[in-house]
Amino acid sequence: MTTFLQLHLLTAYPASNLNRDDTGRPKTVVFGGKSRLRVSSQSLKRAWRTSSVFEEKLGEHVGKRTQRLGDQILKRLTDGGMDEAKALEITRTIGERFGKLKDAKDKNPTYIKQLAFIAPEEIDAALALADKALGGAELAGEEIDAMLTKFDTAVDIAMFGRMLADAPAFNREAAVQVAHAMTTHGVDVEDDYYVAVDDLQDVSTHDDDVGTSFIGVQEYGAGLFYLYMCIDTNGLLSNLGGNVALAQDGIASLIEAAATVSPKGKQNSYGSRARASYVLIERGTQQPRTLAAAFLKPVSGTDVLTDSIDRLEKFRTSLDAAYGANADASSTMGASPDRTEGSLAQILSFARESLS
Amino acid sequence: MTEFLVFTLYAPLASWGDTAVGEVRGSWDRPSRSAILGIVAAALGITRDEEDAHAELDRMCGLGIRTVRSGTAFIDYHTAQDPTDVAVRRFKPRTRRAALDCAEPLTTLSQRTLRQDALSVVALWPRAQSRWSMEALATAMRSPRFVLYAGRKANVLGLPLGPTMVQAETLMSALRTLPSLPPEIVRGLEPKTEWGREVAYDKCDSIDSGFSELEHRIVRRRDAHPHRTRWQFAERDVYVASIPADAVQ
Numbered sequence: 001m002t003t004f005l006q007l008h009l010l011t012a013y014p015a016s017n018l019n020r021d022d023t024g025r026p027k028t029v030v031f032g033g034k035s036r037l038r039v040s041s042q043s044l045k046r047a048w049r050t051s052s053v054f055e056e057k058l059g060e061h062v063g064k065r066t067q068r069l070g071d072q073i074l075k076r077l078t079d080g081g082m083d084e085a086k087a088l089e090i091t092r093t094i095g096e097r098f099g100k101l102k103d104a105k106d107k108n109p110t111y112i113k114q115l116a117f118i119a120p121e122e123i124d125a126a127l128a129l130a131d132k133a134l135g136g137a138e139l140a141g142e143e144i145d146a147m148l149t150k151f152d153t154a155v156d157i158a159m160f161g162r163m164l165a166d167a168p169a170f171n172r173e174a175a176v177q178v179a180h181a182m183t184t185h186g187v188d189v190e191d192d193y194y195v196a197v198d199d200l201q202d203v204s205t206h207d208d209d210v211g212t213s214f215i216g217v218q219e220y221g222a223g224l225f226y227l228y229m230c231i232d233t234n235g236l237l238s239n240l241g242g243n244v245a246l247a248q249d250g251i252a253s254l255i256e257a258a259a260t261v262s263p264k265g266k267q268n269s270y271g272s273r274a275r276a277s278y279v280l281i282e283r284g285t286q287q288p289r290t291l292a293a294a295f296l297k298p299v300s301g302t303d304v305l306t307d308s309i310d311r312l313e314k315f316r317t318s319l320d321a322a323y324g325a326n327a328d329a330s331s332t333m334g335a336s337p338d339r340t341e342g343s344l345a346q347i348l349s350f351a352r353e354s355l356s
Numbered sequence: 357m358t359e360f361l362v363f364t365l366y367a368p369l370a371s372w373g374d375t376a377v378g379e380v381r382g383s384w385d386r387p388s389r390s391a392i393l394g395i396v397a398a399a400l401g402i403t404r405d406e407e408d409a410h411a412e413l414d415r416m417c418g419l420g421i422r423t424v425r426s427g428t429a430f431i432d433y434h435t436a437q438d439p440t441d442v443a444v445r446r447f448k449p450r451t452r453r454a455a456l457d458c459a460e461p462l463t464t465l466s467q468r469t470l471r472q473d474a475l476s477v478v479a480l481w482p483r484a485q486s487r488w489s490m491e492a493l494a495t496a497m498r499s500p501r502f503v504l505y506a507g508r509k510a511n512v513l514g515l516p517l518g519p520t521m522v523q524a525e526t527l528m529s530a531l532r533t534l535p536s537l538p539p540e541i542v543r544g545l546e547p548k549t550e551w552g553r554e555v556a557y558d559k560c561d562s563i564d565s566g567f568s569e570l571e572h573r574i575v576r577r578r579d580a581h582p583h584r585t586r587w588q589f590a591e592r593d594v595y596v597a598s599i600p601a602d603a604v605q
Contacts, residue, residue, distance in 0.1 A: 001499045021433040022465075030428055031368060031472055032543070040432060041510035049452040097448050100458050113457075145448065156451040173404070177503045179512045180369055180432075228512060232503050285499045287399075290512045292368045293540045296473070318538060323516040 002234035004288045005251065005354055006327065008280040009227040009258060010184070010308055016272030017220045018263040019043040025189055025219040032296035034186035037221045039263055041178045044227070047264060048257040049156055055253075069123065070095040070110025073130050080134040090133050094126050097144060155250030158239035159231075175236035176229065176254065183223035184295040184308040192218045220270065224304050226312075227276075228290040229258060233355055248352045255281075255351055259344055277336045278309050280316075281347050282327035283354045289326065291315055306338045358563045360530040361480040361490045363497060363517040365392070366541055370427065370474040370506035375578055383469040383507070385426035386556055387476055388579035389419055390589055391507055395517075396480075396493055397584075401501030404584040414581055416486035420479045420557035420565075422531040422599070427471035434468050437461040474506065475541065479522070479530045481563055494519035515541065528566025528597075531555055533605040553599040558592075567597040 017026045019039045029038040048054055070091050077087035091110050095101055099112035133139055161174030196214035203210055231254075236247050259276040267273065294315035299307045320326055331350040333342035365387060372384040372391055393413055402409045439449065443459035455461075482490060497519045505511050515538070524530035534551065542551075556575075557565060565572075572595045580592035 002501055004503070027432070029369070029430065029470075029472055040434070042434060042436065046452070050456065055451075055453065096446070098450070099454055100447065141445075156453075160452065173502075174509060177505060177509045177512060179510055182368075230503055230512065235502060287498060287500050287504060287516050288512070289516055290368065290514050293366070293514045293538070296540050296543060315538070315540060319516070322536070322538060323518055326516065 001285050002232050003283060003285055003354060005231040005233060005351060006282040006288050007227075007229040007231075007255060007258065008282075008291055008312065009229075009276040010224055010278040010305065010312070011181075011227065011259075011274050011276045012224045012305065013222060013262070013272050013274050014270075015190075015220050015222045016270045017218070017266040018272065019265050020219075026221045028187075028189065029180065029182050031182055031292070032298060034298045035188065036183040036185070036298070037187045037189070037223050037225070038183075039181040039225060041180045043263045043265070044181060044258075045160060045178055048254065048261055049160065051257050051261040053253065053261055054156075054257045067108075067111045067113070069098055069112065069126060070101070072123065073126055074110050076127055076130040077134060080131075082134060090130070090139065093139065094129055094144065098122070098126075155240065155246055155253075158236055158247075159250060159254065172239055173235065175232045175239055179228040179290055179292070181225045181227040182292070182295075183221075184226050184299045184311070185223060185304055186298040186300075187221050187223045189219050189221050192220055194218060218266075218269070220266075224277075224299075224308055226292060226295060226308070227258065228292065229254075230288045237355070244355055248355050251351050251355070252348045255279075255348055256344065259347075275335070277305055277334070278312075278339065279333040279342075279344070279347050280312070280330060281332075281350055282330040283350070284325075284327035284329070286324075286326050286328075289319070291319075303338075305336050309334070309336070309339055357523050357525060358481055358530075359490060360522045360524055360527070361494055361519055362522045362530060362535065363478055363519040364515055364535055364537065365395075365474075365476045365478055365506065365517065366513065366515040366537075367474055367506035367511050368472065368514050369511045370471045371469060371511060372471070372507055379464070379466040381466060381468040383429065383471055384577070385429075385471065386423040386554075387421055387474075387478070387506070388577065389558070389592070390579040390582040392419060392421070392478055392480075393417060393582065394584075395504050396497070398502040398504055399496040399500035400488065400493070401496070407583070407585075410582065410584055412486045413488075415484045416482055416488070418481045418483040418558050418560065418563065420481075420527045420531060420555055422477045422479075422534075422552070422555045423475075424477060424534065424552045425473060425475040426552065427474035429469050429471055432468045432470055434466045436464045436466070438464070468508075470511070477531060477534055479527060481527070483558075483562055490521065494521065526564045526566025527557055527560060528555070528599055528603070532599050532603050551604070553601065553604060554596060555599060556594050556596050559595060565595070565597075567595075572597040 019027050021027050027038040028035050074087055074091045102111045102113055157172055159176045162172045195212040198213040240246050262273045291312050294311045301307055333347050372388045374382040374384055439455055439459040439461050447458040449455035449458050497517045504513055522530050575594045576591050577594050578589050578591045581590040
């Protein structure tokens with residue numbers, strides 16, 4: 001048994017091409033006999049995991065955010081009497097486990113290029129390695145691995161897993177599953193026929209050359225997407241070595257990213273950045289299930305958002321009647337003209353409570 | 357009379373993998389034995405490395421799958437970027453963002469077949485004693501330990517499994533009456549005789565399959581005795597037969 005958190009989101013995108021296939025068309029899926037726009041699970045996960053929302057919100061409570069761990073290691077080594085050059089080399093060997101280091105010739109050669117989040121336990125482990133080196137031992141790669149990767153302080157890996165074919169000891173089973181997002185209604189992918197005019201083309205001198213320089217077609221679509229995500233909270237906690245605060249922060253950052261971050265496909269051409277108009281979160285030990293079947297019969301009509309919310313809630317109620325309640329508690333946020341209630345903050349605190 | 361554990365497997369997107377080397381990841385049109393046992397094992401909380409437990413579950417369960425709707429196939433063009441193994445071993449990146457930063461990533465393109473709107477009904481029967489009773493499996497499926505999915509983690513289930521104990525003389529009679537399903541799911545599947553009637557089942561030594569020697573054909577499929585950490589499977593014979601239209605209830 002575990003406590004599952006299930007998230008259901010409805011997000012509307014105007015003309016956009018968030019996630020495309022090998023021909024450049026937006027990805028689609030035929031669901032209930034009608035073609036829908038789709039954003040793949042992998043595209044959503046990448047957008048969320050690499051977003052600054054995910055990283056920044058997480059950082060506030062997780063250890064220290066720094067580039068300068070190297071300084072501490074270097075100081076420990078040189079204070080212990082090690083020669084500068086050797087100390088620098090060992091510092092870089094340990095430091096590069098925390099992030100890509102600046103160039104060896106840089107004026108701060110021990111700095112990590114990006115700000116990295118480093119938990120107190122990891123700082124202690126790094127300094128312990130430095131002490132070992134001071135004692136004269138050679139630091140083997142496996143030893144450094146063993147000391148630094150007992151569990152993930154990076155919530156990212158604890159949530160989404162890791163698979164290394166040649167180092168299975170580092171594998172992690174993902175605690176979060178993200179379904180492919182699809183529109184609740186049928187969508188026909190449309191073509192944008194565009195032309196590119198040559199600015200230096202002088203029609204007055206070359207009047208046989210009046211055409212444009214380039215013509216092309218870019219496919220796009222628009223729609224209301226249904227997203228589903230499920231978090232296995234016990235699995236997440238065990239991946240994080242039981243660190244409840246970290247798990248709470250991680251889940252809150254993920255939900256915020258899911259509600260506010262858009263995949264980056266064709267953003268410069270379409271400027272399609274949207275936020276969720278409706279969020280439903282459920283908590284329970286019952287077997288999780290997506291509510292996508294509510295949209296098997298495509299939503300039609302002119303008020304797609306209101307109709308989609310209705311369908312979702314009706315289907316949920318009918319499943320509960322048929323199979324018994326599928327969750328012990330839930331909370332809703334609506335940000336549409338017909339449905340204004342709750343807030344993202346409320347959803348996030350519901351999520352946090354689920355782990356305490 | 358045998359007691360069968362019957363449940364419904366419905367997923368908006370599902371993939372029942374076939375032998376896959378490299379970029380083309382195909383899918384069978386019906387669930388595999390390894391996928392179903394994987395769902396049961398996940399519900400019970402058996403981790404990938406518990407080989408003995410997986411083997412015990414494998415020995416215990418006889419399996420029959422009635423494919424009501426195999427679902428239309430489509431291909432997901434999947435782009436994945438990862439740093440090289442060498443870079444990962446060296447930098448051990450701690451987040452996805454760091455992994456994409458630490459070295460020039462390698463891009464893998466793959467085509468993954470998915471089945472949309474796949475609906476099957478599964479019947480399990482006990483072939484051997486094990487540490488679990490059939491009721492224990494049913495209880496676990498109602499409150500699973502790990503997330504459940506149809507082939508890939510992104511292929512979430514669209515209905516509760518709804519495990520029920522069914523008393524029946526044969527496998528065929530256990531599967532000819534389908535559980536009551538929400539109207540949304542069975543939309544477009546009327547009348548009942550149009551529902552898929554093909555059943556794929558394990559060799560029935562200890563029970564009566566309800567299909568005669570003449571009715572079945574045998575198909576080889578590589579989805580038996582799964583090794584869960586190495587993703588290796590053995591071949592088995594799958595017996596396939598159809599429930600007669602007039603026997604459907």
